[in-house]
Amino acid sequence: MADINPPAETSKPKGRPRSEDSREAILLAALKLLVRDGYEKLSIEGVAREAGTGKSTIYRWWKGRGELAVDAFFAAIDETLDLHDSGSAQEDFRAQIAQMADQLRGPAGRAFAAMLAGGRENPAVAAAVRKRWLDPRRDWARMRMARAAEAGQLQPGVEPRAALALLYSPLYTPLLFGNDIPSRKDLDACVDLAARAIFRG
Numbered sequence: 001m002a003d004i005n006p007p008a009e010t011s012k013p014k015g016r017p018r019s020e021d022s023r024e025a026i027l028l029a030a031l032k033l034l035v036r037d038g039y040e041k042l043s044i045e046g047v048a049r050e051a052g053t054g055k056s057t058i059y060r061w062w063k064g065r066g067e068l069a070v071d072a073f074f075a076a077i078d079e080t081l082d083l084h085d086s087g088s089a090q091e092d093f094r095a096q097i098a099q100m101a102d103q104l105r106g107p108a109g110r111a112f113a114a115m116l117a118g119g120r121e122n123p124a125v126a127a128a129v130r131k132r133w134l135d136p137r138r139d140w141a142r143m144r145m146a147r148a149a150e151a152g153q154l155q156p157g158v159e160p161r162a163a164l165a166l167l168y169s170p171l172y173t174p175l176l177f178g179n180d181i182p183s184r185k186d187l188d189a190c191v192d193l194a195a196r197a198i199f200r201g
Contacts, residue, residue, distance in 0.1 A: 025051045026058055030072035035110045039118030039125075042069060066122040073115050074132060077108050081136050089148030090199040093141070093167055094191055098184070100137065101171060105181040113175040141168070148199070158198055166194045 029050035033042055042065050048055045062068040082099060084092035104112055112133075119126030145160040154163070170182060170190035182190065 022051075022053055022057060023061060026053060026061075026068070027072045027075050030068050031076050031107075031111060034069055034072060034114045035107045039065075039069060039114045039121070042114075042118075044068070066118065066125045069115065069118055070125060070128045073111050074128075076111065078103055079132060081140065083140060084144075089144055089151070089153045090195050090201075092144055094188075094195070096137075096140070097167065097171055097187070097191060101181050101184070101187055104171070104175070109175050109181050113178065116176065153200055155198060155200055163194075163198045166198065167191065170194075 026047060030042065030047045033046055033050060037046075044055050044058050044065055047065075047068065048058055051058075058068065062071065082096070084095045086092055086095075112129075115125060115129050119129055141164050142160070145154075145164060148154055149158075149160060154160075170187055174181060181187070
């Protein structure tokens with residue numbers, strides 16, 4: 001007589017697949033080298049050596065160092081964009097700039113600077129950084145500044161594009177020159193100065 005009882009299920013090994021661990025090790029190695037050496041010196045060979053894996057394993061997931069650098073950077077940073085709308089444009093810009101500073105302070109900021117440099121060499125890197133980081137924040141800033149103008153919250157004669165450049169320069173300029181994001185105290189002082197020139201009240 002045939003056995004009608006189903007066979008016992010074979011227990012599956014617990015834990016993450018080795019391929020997932022290997023992929024994470026590669027991303028961490030790429031981020032480390034991106035922060036330490038910059039995009040120009042980032043190489044598949046160097047990442048493979050740092051991660052303790054073979055180049056063929058890296059090429060299984062990424063076509064080249066550009067794609068790898070993009071994934072390594074965005075795996076390490078919070079892309080969340082909080083759309084602040086308190087009714088006060090000045091307070092909304094303060095909150096957003098403080099949030100971005102927290103996201104980019106330290107190694108993440110140095111990796112971001114390396115990505116900007118890489119974008120000058122690799123259009124695909126530039127497009128990814130623009131689409132996933134710069135454009136969403138720029139679009140929000142332009143929209144919020146336009147609404148501030150409509151609400152009469154800007155000083156007379158303020159040009160919105162110049163106002164945005166003044167607000168965000170203390171955040172991005174240090175990174176472009178190889179420095180870290182300013183401390184919260186120093187950044188607040190810069191925003192205070194800009195705010196007095198831009199906003200009423």
